[in-house]
Amino acid sequence: MAAFDHDAIELKWQKRWDTDGIFHVTEDADRTKFYNVCMYPYPSGDIHMGHVRNYTYGDLLTRYKMMQGYNVLSPFGWDSFGLPAENAAIKTGIHPRVFTETQIERMTEQIKRLGAGYDWSREIASHRPSYYRWDQWLFLKLYERGLAYKRRSPVNWCPTDATVLANEQVVDGTCERCGSIVEKRDLSQWFFKITDYAQRLLDDLEGLDWPERVVVMQRNWIGRSEGAQFAMDVADSDLSFEVYTTRPDTVFGMTFAVLAPEHPIVPALIEGETVQTEAEVYIAAARAASEVERVAEGDKTGVFTGKYAVNPVNGALVPIYIADYVLMGYGTGAIMAVPGQDQRDWDFATKYGIDIIRTVQPPHEFDGQAYLGDGPAINSGFLDGLYMEAAKAAIIEWLESNGLGVGTVNYRLRDWLISRQRYWGCPIPMIECPECGYVAVPESDLPVIHPDIEDYAPRGQSPLATSPEFVNVACPRCGGPARRETDTMDTFVDSSWYFLRYTDPENSDLIFDPAKAAYWMALDQYIGGVEHAVLHLLYARFVTKVLHDMDLVEVEEPFSRLFTQGMIQMSGGKMSKSKGNVVGPDEFIADYGADALRLYHLFIGPPTDGAVWSDKGVEGTARFLDRVWRLATGEVGEPVERAETDADRSVLSAAHKTLDKVTGDIDRFVFNTAVAALMELTNAATAYAREGARRATLDEVLRLLLLMLSPMAPHMAHELWERLRFGSMLATESWPTPDPALLVDETVTMVIQVNGKVRDRIEVLADIGDAEAEERAMASPKVQGWLEGKQLRKVIVRAPNLVNLVVGE
RNA sequence: GCCGGGAUGGCGGAAUGGUAGACGCGACGGACUCAAAAUCCGUUGUCCGAAAGGACGUGUGGGUUCGAGUCCCACUCCCGGUACCA
Helix, strand or coil, X not given: CCCCCHHHHHHHHHHHHHHHCCCCCCCCCCCCEEEEEECCCCCCCCCCHHHHHHHHHHHHHHHHHHHCCCEEECCCEECCCCHHHHHHHHHHCCCHHHHHXXXXXXXXXXXXXCCCCCCHHHCEECCCHHHHHHXXXXXXXXXXXXXXXXXXXXXXEEXXXXXXXXXXXXXXXXXXXXXXXXXXXXXXXXXXXXXXXXXXXXXXXXXXXXXXXXXXXXXHHHCCEEEEEEEEEECCCCCEEEEEEXXXXXXXXXXXXXXXXXXXXXXXXXXXXXXXXXXXXXXXXXXXXXXXXXXHCCCCCEEEXXXXXXXXXXXXXXXXXXXXXXXXXXXXXXXXXXXXXXXXXXXXXXXHCCCCCCCECCCCCCCCCCCXXXXXXXXXXXXXXXXXXXXHHHHHHHHHHCCCEEEXXXXXXXXXXXXXXXXXCCECCEEEECCCEEEEXXXXXXXXXXXXXXXCCCCCCCXXXXXXXXXXXXXCCCCCEEEEXXXXXXXXXXXXXXXXXXXXXXXXXXXXXXXXXXXXXXXXXXXXXXXXXXXXXXXXXHHHHXXXXXXXXXXXXXXXXEXXXXXXXXXXXXXXXXXXXXXXXXXXXXXXXHHHHHHXXXXXXXXXXXXXXXXXXXXXXXXXXXXXXXXXXXXXXXXXXXXXXXXXXXXXXXXXXXHHHHHHHHHCCCCHHHHHHHHHHHHHHHHHHHCCCEHHHHXXXXXXXXXXXXXXXXXXXXXXXXXXXXXXXXXXXXXXXXXXXXXXXXXXXXXXXXXCEEEEEEEEECCCCHHHHHHHHHHCHXXXXXXXXXXXXXXXXXXXXXEEEEEEC
């Protein structure tokens, strides 16, 4: 049994924080702001331990920064559009809005029970018209600026769910939810032109205080490469095609060229050739194949077109193949193939008996595969003898001065496909008129509201299309009959700017007041799961840059400092609903209290690492809190009034050293060692109290302990703070500063080593000199036994911590 | 394949190049109790030894250093990301 009634105490303080409004903030030019956000959750209905970990870290920081005097904004909201609500609607007939609001209500209750501090007056939910009208406004602004466009494109299609899937919902080529092999379909889709921002998105990664791996992931995702692009003419024809290469220095080694099966000139190229039928079969198979199948083949396949292309540098004729190892989606969808310097081309050439010409001299014996390293160019005409970089520069200059090609930069980043054929998302505010084409919904007509419909089942088009009242409208331009766009937006659009809406959540005239955004932005700390490393964090950076270019946001980067936490796993592996091993916080809060649960999340291990959940661990932190309670309530031993002794000074010094460590640990975002330090201090103080504490000393130790505990286990810390009459509201106290005089010890343990092995430890004065340290070391009887009959060759002194005596025969 | 991060007791994990294993969990022994729970005290890396003490010990093999879990080189395995990206 807990020694205190955690349930009553926790509810008491949660109510106090709420009625006192201590987390409610406004702009205050006189105070330094700190904007602290945990990624807003999808309202799935129940919070799990991953959420708890997230909000525990966030709240620790909110409270810590508040105590340090910052004006801390810590808001909360809901990423409340999305497929689960729609699936539930299909199954149960309950409207997704009703379903979602119910889930939000339930989760809000759970989150409040954790005691995390938020400014709830700023709560937002992306499914509410007051929010998503600004999604639509944002879409219109992107459209005005040429950053939103519609294009026919192959997309991921799940045959079982009868819907398109986002790339992130395709896991190893299968549908994340039902496991079906994902097909490709050509559909007309809306895109955001994120590729226009590729270079800025890459460059601005530099100044961010982000985990290195996230920066690397984004850099790879953007995938900048430098190379050359040039045209190749098809011999005996007026056709030609562009190729992109990062190795223009190897162009003399080109022995064939390859077109992607989807390349637009392919039909004209094979027209009337003897291989036409064979080629068409191959192309049809490639188009139909899923990504997995196409890659899983392993072996490279292709078809010779019967045509030849001209190598522009030497006029050589090279055979043109169609092969699915060349992708239409990257570069120009066509390549010059140089088997001597590219392993894929090598594999293809050896299979089909194509010539191989080496154009880089390997430094040593090298055979049986392509050579990718550096070396002097060979068999390369005027490039011979040049190393890779020089050869690249020379050939690009040659291509440019002869008007045959250009040096160019290519990105792997694709435009962001934002249309979804779903009901429960933000309607795209566009109207298709047979006369005028696509026409934007006038801003004054926003928001475009969802119609209530009967049947949410996906049938290959958005369920919105089944509502004639929604679909049929007058064209805003010519007034004639027109159709509304029925696709909705990717929910990543909603989440790409919600942190800006928090700065001015009630505004009904503007997406947000630029002055308010200017005060709060950028986020000083953003906390979330690493699964968003690329998608959300890249989209949000993009949208922030667009809004910056519209003069609405001063900063170019939304998230100054990012923390990505490791995942909580159960012993059976990753937590998931389907495995039935999801553990929620409720039962632990009921048994041990929110403070013990929070403390265990802090203590479980380094925040960046994943962790395996252990029920026993919560018992451990609960026991620790019990010990704090007994210490503070005098159960261990009542203190007395008396003069100060060495024992008193020693425990006070321990408290200040703990403060120094805890402060440093929190600043470094390492919480497990901070909790361990508080446990040590509590153990020391308990032993001290048991032997008869001096009242003034114990009070000071307790005062510091509770201040440090306040951001971690706020309920108990507040209760004890009040009971000990230290003050009425701990959360608004100042974070203490350690007394430097109490951080240094008078004496320290000096280690004496012989040949690097510890042979003795002695107490010495902290300010001992090198000479005296050596003298004391030599005087140690234990050490002398090890020196007997040996020659002292060297003495290393690191006073006052260590003396190492190096001896030999 | 490439990129990033790891490997320390029975377990989670601590250790600015200077006492390896803090703190916690578990386990064992004891106190309290009619008994149990809770709490408190003690022990807890391995091996040798009655003890004092000693030897060994941070994935593997080398190296640098008076001294290496920490730095360097080579490797093994694990986790995460990504992949015919020309």
